[in-house]
Amino acid sequence: LGRISTYLIKTPCKITAVGTMLFVIGRGLQTLMLDLEKVGRVRGTLMTTSIAGLGSVNDIIISCKTIAI
Secondary structure, eight states: OHHHHHHHSOSSOEEEEETTEEEEEOGGGOEEEEEHHHHHHSTTOOOEEEEOOOTTOOOOOOOOOOOOO
């Protein structure tokens, strides 16, 4: 994850998990989502999705808290 996250999101970043999804949220709200359930089923392949974030925002994420609804 460390090798991929430097190309897709700007550091510093925070990590949070919801169910089987792992979210890495970086500067400007750029987000990398890793589906841990799919990683277990597909050998040798890293299944990720990324969200570009907000181009005009350069905020640093201080903390991530998961809230159950």
